[in-house]
Amino acid sequence: MLGLDFDIAHMLAGGLVLVSFMMLYQVRLYALLHVLALHAFVLALSVSWQAYIQDAPHLYITAAIALVFKAAIVPWALRKMVFRLGIHREIENVVSVGLTMLGGMALVALSLEVMLPVTSGADPVAREDIALALSVVLIGLLMMVTRRNAVSQVVGFMSLENGIIFAATGARGMPLVVEISVAFSVLIAFIVIGIFLFRIRERFDTVDIGAMDQFRGGQQ
Amino acid sequence: MAVILESLLVQLFQMTIILALAPLLTGLVRKVKARLQRRRGPPLIQPYRDLRRLLGKEVVLADNASWLFRVAPYIIFAVTWVAAALIPTFATGLLFSWSGDLIAIAALLGSARFVQALAALDIGTSFGGIGSSRDLMIASLAEPAMVMIVFSVALIAGSTQLSTIAEHLLDAHVGLRVSLALALVALVIVALAENARIPVDNPATHLELTMVHEAMVLEYSGRHLAMIDLAAFLKLLLYVSMIGCIFVPFGMVHASARPLAYLIGGAAWLAKLAVAGVLLGIFEMSIAKMRVFRVPNFLGAALMLGLLGVLLLFVSRGM
Numbered sequence: 001m002l003g004l005d006f007d008i009a010h011m012l013a014g015g016l017v018l019v020s021f022m023m024l025y026q027v028r029l030y031a032l033l034h035v036l037a038l039h040a041f042v043l044a045l046s047v048s049w050q051a052y053i054q055d056a057p058h059l060y061i062t063a064a065i066a067l068v069f070k071a072a073i074v075p076w077a078l079r080k081m082v083f084r085l086g087i088h089r090e091i092e093n094v095v096s097v098g099l100t101m102l103g104g105m106a107l108v109a110l111s112l113e114v115m116l117p118v119t120s121g122a123d124p125v126a127r128e129d130i131a132l133a134l135s136v137v138l139i140g141l142l143m144m145v146t147r148r149n150a151v152s153q154v155v156g157f158m159s160l161e162n163g164i165i166f167a168a169t170g171a172r173g174m175p176l177v178v179e180i181s182v183a184f185s186v187l188i189a190f191i192v193i194g195i196f197l198f199r200i201r202e203r204f205d206t207v208d209i210g211a212m213d214q215f216r217g218g219q220q
Numbered sequence: 221m222a223v224i225l226e227s228l229l230v231q232l233f234q235m236t237i238i239l240a241l242a243p244l245l246t247g248l249v250r251k252v253k254a255r256l257q258r259r260r261g262p263p264l265i266q267p268y269r270d271l272r273r274l275l276g277k278e279v280v281l282a283d284n285a286s287w288l289f290r291v292a293p294y295i296i297f298a299v300t301w302v303a304a305a306l307i308p309t310f311a312t313g314l315l316f317s318w319s320g321d322l323i324a325i326a327a328l329l330g331s332a333r334f335v336q337a338l339a340a341l342d343i344g345t346s347f348g349g350i351g352s353s354r355d356l357m358i359a360s361l362a363e364p365a366m367v368m369i370v371f372s373v374a375l376i377a378g379s380t381q382l383s384t385i386a387e388h389l390l391d392a393h394v395g396l397r398v399s400l401a402l403a404l405v406a407l408v409i410v411a412l413a414e415n416a417r418i419p420v421d422n423p424a425t426h427l428e429l430t431m432v433h434e435a436m437v438l439e440y441s442g443r444h445l446a447m448i449d450l451a452a453f454l455k456l457l458l459y460v461s462m463i464g465c466i467f468v469p470f471g472m473v474h475a476s477a478r479p480l481a482y483l484i485g486g487a488a489w490l491a492k493l494a495v496a497g498v499l500l501g502i503f504e505m506s507i508a509k510m511r512v513f514r515v516p517n518f519l520g521a522a523l524m525l526g527l528l529g530v531l532l533l534f535v536s537r538g539m
Contacts, residue, residue, distance in 0.1 A: 006536075007397070010398060010532070010535070010536050011397075011398040014398035014399070014402075014528070014532045015398065017528065017532075018398075018402070018525075018528065021524060021528065025517070025521060096517075097517045097520070098516055098517055098520040101520055101521070101524045102520075102524075104524075105524060105527050105528070105531075108528065108531055109531060112531060112534065112535060116535070128535050128536065131535060132535070
């Protein structure tokens with residue numbers, strides 16, 4: 001047995017993967033934003049637990065960034081954006097929810113299969129954190145691939161970034177500078193995407209990515 | 221010898237008491253729902269009265285009903301009763317606990333469903349056909365989820381036998397397991413689907429667009445209907461007891477304990493049943509019935525939770 005430290009870290013990591021799956025399951029935009037906030041909240045909990053067991057106080061700052069920016073400000077801004085864009089219907093998926101979830105399961109299995117043998121010999125908490133963080137990243141990518149709506153692609157991007165932060169905190173000794181610059185660049189990306197969303201909307205009267213296909217140049 | 225005698229007594233007592241209490245649990249759920257709707261609702265013992273009335277009525281059979289249609293209610297009832305008798309409700313030292321295997325219980329319930337679907341198809345009405353095809357669609361999704369739950373519980377406890385699982389979870393230092401929590405949620409979803417409760421099926425409706433279980437038993441009357449109803453009551457009790465036995469095994473009595481311990485175990489079991497009945501009533505009141513086409517997603521979530529639990533267990537065991 002590895003003790004309670006490992007059990008709690010394992011539970012929080014598993015919870016993060018679970019919330020990623022809840023995102024795949026959600027078909028309503030507002031509910032999706034709530035789940036994104038929950039995702040960041042679980043990330044903050046997990047990072048603060050890492051800070052506690054690694055005895056690394058700077059990770060508390062990471063957790064605070066996750067809590068303030070990703071669990072509160074970003075979902076709130078996205079919510080306002082959805083309101084202003086006037087889209088609060090169900091999201092259209094490219095493939096059905098059941099199939100997406102099966103794909104997600106396969107990705108989790110893949111990342112465990114890849115990561116666990118590679119990291120053998122490392123600290124167990126870091127090993128399983130990295131394995132599960134990779135699956136969070138892959139599920140975020142899957143979300144961006146399977147959703148047509150640009151807003152939900154942003155949500156997928158945000159959850160992907162949460163996965164990267166999660167992987168980084170599991171490994172010991174990541175400098176705070178890297179952490180803050182990642183958070184900052186994501187914020188910039190968020191703003192750029194936000195402006196871009198409104199541009200798409202102005203031009204095509206929709207944020208459905210599928211509508212843009214007919215404007216593609218080339219083989220027409 | 222004394223041990224065998226005691227386990228036989230406990231087993232017989234359990235078989236009687238589950239049969240006696242099953243209608244009461246359903247009555248409790250109905251009462252809670254009625255009170256939440258600010259109705260007075262039927263008394264708690266109404267299911268017993270319904271059963272007595274149905275047993276006294278004559279059976280109306282369709283002209284083209286074969287022997288299967290007449291035999292099916294008794295098979296369904298007997299199989300469900302046997303499955304319910306295998307679940308350790310208040311004590312683990314049952315005579316048949318060596319066969320109280322989760323996979324065996326799932327197989328017994330599966331055969332009951334098979335017979336029910338056949339009987340519904342037998343008389344050739346369209347409702348029977350709709351009901352059985354929908355029921356089998358739900359079952360084909362619920363059973364893989366059930367198998368995943370069995371896997372994750374068996375990986376933790378090292379056995380698929382319910383009494384061993386209960387004793388392991390009661391005694392050993394299990395720690396904090398996210399897989400168990402996932403398995404609990406998945407098992408609750410499967411139990412809702414299997415018992416035809418509200419997000420999946422409405423037990424109180426006869427609206428042809430939505431009914432699943434009721435469509436299958438629409439042609440039954442008299443004592444046949446009584447048997448099917450009693451089997452449905454038993455199935456609800458079975459799932460509640462199974463969830464209690466795996467996830468909240470507190471108060472369960474070991475084999476060859478003192479009589480006082482049996483009293484405590486029985487009281488704990490009754491308390492679990494009451495809590496589960498009230499929670500089920502509240503849950504059913506607070507959620508709307510799902511469209512039939514959304515049920516696969518709902519059950520897919522159970523399958524996914526079970527699978528995720530198993531994967532996470534492999535991670536923590538591989539360390």
